[in-house]
Amino acid sequence: MIPLPKDLDPYANPRAFYGAELRRLREAAGLSQNELGERVFCSGTYIGLFEAAERRPQAEISRALDELLGSGEHLQRLCRLARTSKVAGYFADAAELQQRAVSIAEYSSMVIPGLLQTESYARALTRAAHPYSSGEIIDGHVRTRMERGSLLDSPTPPVLWVIVHEAALRVPVGGDAVIAEQLDHLHTQGSTRPRVVIQVLPFSAGANPLLDTAVTLMHFADAPPAAYTESAYSGELVEDTALVEHISSAYDLARASALSPEASLSLIRSAAKGHATDAHLP
Known part of the structure; x- marks a missing residue:
């Protein structure tokens, strides 16, 4: 107790x-x-x-x-x-749990996970998701997302294991310059932070159990693990033990099909250079 x-x-x-x-x-x-x-x-x-x-x-x-x-x-x-929160109500519980987690494992099929996003990339995503919102509202959402990223700078940051589908590297969110900056940042986080591991699930891996969703798994020192699944405008915190285990098994299968961390960083660097080159084309 x-x-x-x-x-x-x-x-x-x-x-x-x-x-x-x-x-x-x-x-x-x-x-x-x-x-x-x-x-x-x-x-x-x-x-x-x-x-x-x-x-x-x-x-x-x-x-x-x-x-x-x-x-x-x-x-x-x-x-x-x-229960008032600066983040979307459906994500608020998961955002709080991330602050207590000793390890976080994320899978994303189309976008870079929030904890590793740059401000420009986050702004482009937010503007796309809220096309009719004012600049002030967009600024608030972006500011909140950037504050969440500070978790990795805490004295005892969680181990963060991220799997992103190759599609997330190819979609020019915000334009080529913005995605190039984002991928450079992703490469830096994966190569300089010992507690951050990044893998890319390549197109060649084909279908996987998590292909059409985004998943976060959280483990704690003093509580059972929990999961969070998200789609475009909704999300669900999962604490049922059997379902969390099922999601965890699906994550393990995706991890087994992904490129090694070293090969993943090489692909991320290559994709960043490609977008940077396209950004400078007339």
Whole structure:
């Protein structure tokens, strides 16, 4: 179990207040974290993470907690406050989990994963995804994505293993100059950061189980692994053990079909040079 830290200020932010209120209601009901977890079909560790403000509260669990603890809609209202995020709502839980992960494995079929994107590339993708949004809104999305990339500069960054399909190297997102800069950056990250491993899945590999999706697998020091799958305008956090294992097996198959890290970096460098040459053609 993870108890509420004694120095946690319940008024520091909505998530901390949610955790403090959950703990207050649980103790008033005379329940341990494990006992409460069993009654709402989650683990005691999960309850402890909510109380410690280490996890964003979940709407369904908050509803079950209110019903069990007789707290009306108190936790559900606090949940809505605590779940505010600068990233898309469907990605918010996964973005938070990335901050706690000891290792992250990503597969992307058409774009460079967010943690390794340059600002110009991220802006081109964001503008394409939100063609009718104002420049201010686009700037906000790009700024948030760049802030996420700072995870790799933390004192204890996760091991990041990335598989990108060769298609992601060929599509001139933002034009040849922008994609050339992005691929140069990708090559630099893979060749200078010892905790970043990059592989390319070549066209010659043919079909694979993850071909039409984007996947992130996250492993933690103190919790079971989780996965996140994403399509154009939606995503899903997966915590069911059997399904996470299934996704992990599919990832392993893609990794086995991908080029070695060394060959991948060579292909990335070659693709970057090709785009740079095209950018200077009249």
